[in-house]
Amino acid sequence: MFRLAHLSDIHLGPLPAVSYRELVSKRITGYINWQRNRKRAMFGDTLIQLVADLKERAPDHVAVTGDLVNLATRKEVEGAKEWLEDLGDPKWVSVVPGNHDAYVPGALNRAYREWHPYLIGDRYRNGMRKFPYLRIRDNVAIIGISSAEATAPFFATGSFKRGQALAGARLLRQTRDKGLFRVVLIHHPPISGAAAWSKRLIGKQLFSKMIRDLGAELVLHGHTHLDTLYWLTGPDGAKVPVVGVPSASQNAGDHKPASRYNLFEIEGGPGDWTLTQRERGLRADGSGIDWIRERTLLSDGRAVDARPRVDLPPAKLAS
Template sequence: MFTLAHISDVHLGPLPDISFGELLSKRITGYVNWQRNRRKHLFGNTLELLVEDLYARVPDHLAITGDLVNLAASIEIDAAAAWLRSLGKPHDISVVPGNHDAYVPNAIDEAVFKWNSWMSGDEMGEGDRRFPFLRIRGKIALIGLSTATATPPFMASGYFGSNQARRFANILKQTGDAGLFRVVMIHHPPIRGATANYKRMMGIRRFGAAVHIGGAELVLHGHTHLNTVNWLRGPTDAPIPVVGIASASQGQGGRKPPAAYNLFHIDGEKGSWSIKRERYQLTGDGSAFLLDETSALINPAFA
């Protein structure tokens, strides 16, 4: 059995001192939003409690689906790299970027460069940072995609382009033919209607076509700060679970659900996979994480 942990939307805080020059951009809107809203709920020791509780359950791998930072300033990107190092070996942690990691033009290049050890494939060299990346851990294929792109103020959309889609389809076929359990990591939910238009993923049809033809066993995303399970059509219309998770830093009292993480216990082999999901959520008093929900995500076509 392989146990995969999933967290998202870390939004490391508190917000560090940002120079006046750095604020002369879209960052000014994010800075105001942080001061008025996010800092009230994305602060404190919630993230530290989550990480401690998660690692006490000894997962085999940790998937992080984006938004490690808030405004993508260099000081934040460096802090996120230090935080990732504190979690453990890059071999055991896979990361994809989110829209906040690409908050302004060129920020995503710096983030991908400094976080390369956690978001590069097994066979990629130091200079090859294309998406998608592929990591194989036992029977598990971790496929990392990027929808991170700089957007105008008051926009938080993502983009999944045709070049990435073609490479993604090839990887799905390659890993499917090898009999691997394919976990797709992406920040924006590849589900129509999952978010408002200004936050949606452009390229949903491309993504859907790739998994409909090539298949996948599990899709993980963030962005919405919600605990959700949706389904996409795979080959022969077999449903593929698409699972979102609350922000890893969200305290109690906000408009979004409190911090949570998922554990997926994956067993079996091609044609007879089983997935047991456990969701652990921050308690009402904000002092601990307890099991909140358990479900079996079993593809009916394989049952």
């Protein structure tokens, strides 16, 4: 069994001091949003609790689907590098960037430099295309796609263009032929209507066609700060689960779901995979991390719910 953890939309806080020069850009709108909204909803030890709980579960790999920072200032990007290093070795943590990581022109290049080991495939060579990348861990193929790009104020769109679609299709075909369980990472949900028009993925039709032609076993995304499950159609009508996760830094009591991560358990082999999704997150009263939901995701488009798992202390288990 392979256990893959998924978290997203870290939005590391508190926001460091921002210079006037840095605010003369789209950052001014993000700065106001932080002070009015996210400072209240995403500050404290929520993220620390969630990551500590994730580490206790000791997953085989961790996927982070973007928005590590808020305004993509130099200090934020450098701080996110330290956070990633604390989260785990680059071999066991895969990252794709989000729109906040590309907040203004040039920001994404800084993130590439600082987070480089987490953003590359197994066969990376200097000068080669960064995305999509491929990492193979046991019988699982992790394909990282970037939808991040700098946008105008009040927009948070992403894009998926023909070049990534063609390269992604090659990776999906290659890993399918090897009999691997294929997980695609992307920040923006590749689903019509999943995000507001100003926050949508441009090119989601190309993404859908790629999945329809080559298939995948699981697509993971962030961006919406919601716990969602959609389905895309793959070859021969098979259904591919597309799973979103709430922000890892969201405090309890807000209109968005509180901090959460998903733990996927992958078993079986080609044509007979079993995929179980277990959700852990902050309790509604903010009193700690607990099991939220457990369900099996089937290739016919069904999600079979189970009762939440309960962890018992070792002494009680022994009795």
